[in-house]
Amino acid sequence: MLQLFDSLSAQVRELRLRDEGRASIYLCGPTVYDLPHLGHGRHALVWDVLRRWLVFSGLEVDFVSNVTDIDDKIIERAAAEHVSEAELSTREENEWWRAMAALGVAPPNHAPHATAYVEEMVAAIVAMLDSGAAYELSDGVYFDTSRVGDYGALSGQSLDSLRAGARVEPNEAKRSPLDFALWKRAKEAEPSWEAPFGAGRPGWHTECVVMSLALLGEGFDLHCGGLDLKFPHHENERAQAVVLGQRFAQHWAHHGWVMVGEEKMSKSLGNFTSLTDLLGQTDPRAYRLLVLRSHYRSPLEVTPETVADAERALERLDALARRFSLPALAGERLELASDFDFSGEAGVLRARVSSAIEDDLDTAQALAKLFDATSQANVLADRGNPRGAAQLARAIGALCAGMGLRLHASDDEVDETSADLVSEREAARAAQDYARADALREELSRRGWIIEDTPEGPAMRRA
RNA sequence: GGCGGCGUGGCCGAGUGGUUAGGCAGGGGCCUGCAAAGCCCCGUACUCCGGUUCGAAUCCGGACGCCGCCUCCA
Structure with a gap:
């Protein structure tokens, strides 16, 4: 079974499944107010690879990833563009799914929208108010972080040290600068929902805890997302689950940044390239390859040079597909290892690739094995063993597909x-x-x- | 200030106490009418300084440089 770094225990450990043969995974999805950038692309690809590999290996996977369709940023952007919040979020969400499809990222089994779960969130907030873990201020309802003894566990910090590092908050009324909004009372002309504690909208941190538990149930297997979500977002989700008395994610995984030179790519820094731009000028598979050949927790440099490098590397694999006329493993369904023949050398290769991936998702190592095998297949063919070569080549194609990388034999229609x-x-x-x-x-x-x-x-x- | 991470050959990028990462680029050769694809050969890296060890790029300590989180962020 897969060994995966767990951010809570800060060590690589086995991903244990609550239900045998079935994995439950929650991935924090996008806030749809702007175009997705390369960082989002990596985020989607990393977890798509994990998910596909589990499916490839024969597991059922419940993969849930939310869409945040109400949030301060959406309200601001909608106002600036003079469109409704719903109009903006729908437009940007469509853009998101288009980009995901282009990247070959399989759609989640469920993609819950925050606005569809407000009722459940209100109920959770009521429960937190009742238990005294939340308190009301003039502008909303806040979570009292002092109620969670091990608050900070996920980020490896104590409440005190977090408090010491906290910057000055605009809202001085909060009991602690770390306390966060569960509910924001609506200002004039803002979208809002009725609630016992006043009309308003839910805070971001409440949405994910409520939706993940609603769709995956208590004690689901894995919660993943970008490193920047570890604190405060995931910490806050966890804190709410604690005071709600619900068993939450059993394993936490976070992936690293896309870097631009020495800086993290981010919307706030404004140094981002949109996915749409990249996909317009590059084979999307090249970006997947680029992501696959680095470790998911490491920073990844994406420049025109590294993308071009990946395109040429991909060309080597495609050349193999052409040489052996590998069938295009197309289709929306995720690939299954059981559909392929992994006897002989192919089985050896599969074992190598599996053990690399199961070692904390070392896709770079897995890819190295696949490139080794590519040479091996070419050598076999050059030295008069076309059958052995073809069998190995098919295995390479299948294993690549298992990671979501489909090799293209030339099937271009010649005019x-x-x-x-x-x-x-x-x-x-x-x-x-x-x-x-x-x-x-x-x-x-x-x-x-x-x-x-x-x-x-x-x-x-x-x- | 607190917490975490990083520093690998021309570039990207894994990994590891002693045995080839891999890709791309480059050089030489084979094959080819010439190419392309493929194959063979070639660079011999791990920030610096100490220490542990038979042996460290890999472990420990220190220095330097860089990045991130602590505020919205994949």
């Missing part, structure tokens, strides 16, 4: 004119008119085709 040019070139070559043959290859190149002469004849692919 009639180009096909004629290819025939002409073959004729020229047969007549040893190489000047003519090269001119035709040049012509095909201008038409966007790369032509390779193989023992089986000319092979065409899009440049």
